[in-house]
Amino acid sequence: MENIQKVRDFFNASAHDFDLIYTAQKGRLRRFLDSYLRCDVYERYDLALEECADIANKHILDVGCGSGRYCVELAKHRPAKVVGIDIAEKMLQIAKALAQKNKVEDICEFLRVDFMQHRFEEKFHISLGIGLFDYIDAPVAFIKKMREITLEKLILTFPSKSTYRMLIRKIRYKLKNCPLYLYNRKEVEEVLAAAGLSDFSIRKLSGTDNCGDFFVVSTLHDCR
Numbered sequence: 001m002e003n004i005q006k007v008r009d010f011f012n013a014s015a016h017d018f019d020l021i022y023t024a025q026k027g028r029l030r031r032f033l034d035s036y037l038r039c040d041v042y043e044r045y046d047l048a049l050e051e052c053a054d055i056a057n058k059h060i061l062d063v064g065c066g067s068g069r070y071c072v073e074l075a076k077h078r079p080a081k082v083v084g085i086d087i088a089e090k091m092l093q094i095a096k097a098l099a100q101k102n103k104v105e106d107i108c109e110f111l112r113v114d115f116m117q118h119r120f121e122e123k124f125h126i127s128l129g130i131g132l133f134d135y136i137d138a139p140v141a142f143i144k145k146m147r148e149i150t151l152e153k154l155i156l157t158f159p160s161k162s163t164y165r166m167l168i169r170k171i172r173y174k175l176k177n178c179p180l181y182l183y184n185r186k187e188v189e190e191v192l193a194a195a196g197l198s199d200f201s202i203r204k205l206s207g208t209d210n211c212g213d214f215f216v217v218s219t220l221h222d223c224r
């Protein structure tokens with residue numbers, strides 16, 4: 001089975017469970033586990049939204065939008081449009097329902113496509129790839145394409161390989177037949193440089209046991 005199919009199956013099977021990370025409608029144990037083990041998910045969410053503080057009338061792309069938590073929050077700040085794309089139908093069902101619940105379905109557009117296979121007819125001021133590069137086998141080509149269709153800023157995260165918790169995650173994903181790609185800082189730098197990015201900052205999120213993601217913001221200059 002191709003990697004993309006494995007990732008799609010994994011997220012179709014775990015869409016509801018994944019989205020629970022963002023809600024308060026869960027038991028005490030799950031709440032504790034999320035706040036302890038997934039604090040970098042909340043940290044990257046806050047940072048990414050801070051980076052998108054001024055998006056009025058802008059076009060935003062969220063690659064691997066999952067259950068639409070970023071798209072819907074961003075849509076509340078009156079951008080011209082937010083496009084969320086994902087390969088997992090179950091994730092997009094949650095995203096669409098969330099957009100409707102928040103009355104931003106006129107601003108959000110959700111597409112079930114593989115980013116690398118989709119032909120974009122428009123450009124975006126800001127593109128996000130949050131919690132995405134964990135599952136991408138060819139990140140350089142992926143980021144090059146993101147850069148091609150983005151005018152101002154890329155906001156990306158890369159999972160850290162540095163701790164024992166990541167080893168456990170690797171085993172867990174192996175058992176669930178889902179590919180997982182982890183990085184150290186040097187590897188993140190190499191991928192970004194190979195993708196043609198020169199102006200970027202890399203911030204290591206703390207996470208639990210220092211296993212937080214690398215949070216990347218790249219400002220794009222018109223050198224294409």
Ligand SMILES: C[S@@+](CC[C@H](N)C(=O)[O-])C[C@H]1O[C@@H](n2cnc3c(N)ncnc32)[C@H](O)[C@@H]1O
Binds near residue numbers: 007135
């Ligand atoms: C961990 S989720 C992150 C969701 C969201 N960005 C968030 O942080 O809440 C990663 C998502 O990326 C999607 N994905 C993986 N590869 C993709 C690809 N090539 N094109 C579009 N979506 C992809 C998966 O289906 C999954 O929903």
